[in-house]
Amino acid sequence: MSHNLLKGKRGIIFGALNDQSIAWKVAEKAHAEGASFVLSNVPVAMRLGAINELSEKCNAPIIPADATSTEDLKNLYTQSMEQLGGKIDFVLHSIGMSPNVRKGKGYTDLNYDWYQKTLDISGGSLHKTLQVAMEMDALNEWASVVALSYIAAQRIYPDYGDMADAKSLLESIARGFGYHYGFKKKVRVNTISQSPTPTTAGTGVSGFDKFLAFAESLSPLGNADANACADYCVMMFSDYTKYVTMQNLYHDGGYSATGVTAEVMDKF
Ligand SMILES: NC(=O)c1ccc[n+]([C@@H]2O[C@H](COP(=O)([O-])OP(=O)(O)OC[C@H]3O[C@@H](n4cnc5c(N)ncnc54)[C@H](O)[C@@H]3O)[C@@H](O)[C@H]2O)c1
Numbered sequence: 001m002s003h004n005l006l007k008g009k010r011g012i013i014f015g016a017l018n019d020q021s022i023a024w025k026v027a028e029k030a031h032a033e034g035a036s037f038v039l040s041n042v043p044v045a046m047r048l049g050a051i052n053e054l055s056e057k058c059n060a061p062i063i064p065a066d067a068t069s070t071e072d073l074k075n076l077y078t079q080s081m082e083q084l085g086g087k088i089d090f091v092l093h094s095i096g097m098s099p100n101v102r103k104g105k106g107y108t109d110l111n112y113d114w115y116q117k118t119l120d121i122s123g124g125s126l127h128k129t130l131q132v133a134m135e136m137d138a139l140n141e142w143a144s145v146v147a148l149s150y151i152a153a154q155r156i157y158p159d160y161g162d163m164a165d166a167k168s169l170l171e172s173i174a175r176g177f178g179y180h181y182g183f184k185k186k187v188r189v190n191t192i193s194q195s196p197t198p199t200t201a202g203t204g205v206s207g208f209d210k211f212l213a214f215a216e217s218l219s220p221l222g223n224a225d226a227n228a229c230a231d232y233c234v235m236m237f238s239d240y241t242k243y244v245t246m247q248n249l250y251h252d253g254g255y256s257a258t259g260v261t262a263e264v265m266d267k268f
Pocket residue numbers: 014015016017018020021022023041042045065066067068093094095096097121148149150193194195196197198199200201202203
């Protein structure tokens with residue numbers, strides 16, 4: 001079921017690690033909708049090899065970049081424009097990692113060097129991605145940049161640790177850069193706040209399975225899965241959402257607006 005929504009558009013998709021990744025599904029859907037794009041990830045993710053399969057399937061070149069390195073980002077934009085044949089129309093920032101969460105360091109026992117890494121990788125890298133693009137004038141007018149967020153930016157989820165701070169930063173950067181890039185070049189910047197989703201990053205949070213079930217029972221439509229998230233991303237890259245910018249868009253089956261459900265009440 002494709003509609004050529006992205007026909008003629010050029011993009012950069014960060015964060016496809018394996019076929020569970022949200023970015024992987026976005027790449028598949030963007031390809032089906034007629035886009036051409038580059039796949040990017042850190043070199044260590046390349047070594048796992050799965051991304052080569054996606055690259056072949058989508059006819060998409062792979063250009064490694066650590067999204068915290070402005071040098072890598074400059075090289076990524078230069079090569080992407082060269083290989084795709086012009087400026088970029090859409091960017092997916094699907095990047096998240098916390099050494100503290102990964103190593104079981106809770107919110108009141110943070111290693112501060114790791115905390116800096118969490119903020120830089122999961123939040124600040126969006127700023128770098130946008131600032132380098134602006135400096136290089138690498139994005140076309142009306143380009144759309146989407147980063148993936150989580151509701152822990154607004155509410156406390158104790159096991160999400162310092163990632164919550166990173167998501168708050170991420171959403172703030174989307175507003176800040178959305179303002180400046182909007183005036184400068186009509187570029188739109190948004191975050192999509194996604195349901196818990198069983199991926200490598202998602203399942204790295206302790207108690208993830210229970211958490212998934214809890215969110216499911218608190219969402220009138222149920223949890224949104226990675227494929228549905230990819231559909232939403234494609235819509236945000238398309239010309240059908242040209243005046244949506246600086247927003248945090250919940251994609252969660254109604255979870256964020258629900259106080260309690262009959263199913264949850266029955267458990268008490
Ligand atoms: N899975 C969930 O429950 C969920 C819910 C809401 C939001 N999100 C967000 O969705 C995004 C994608 O995560 P996912 O669930 O698909 O998991 P994933 O583990 O498949 O993707 C995370 C990606 O970030 C990449 N990455 C890490 N450090 C990087 C760096 N320095 N530079 C470039 N890339 C780097 C990893 O290699 C990986 O490909 C993340 O921002 C995550 O926080 C996930």
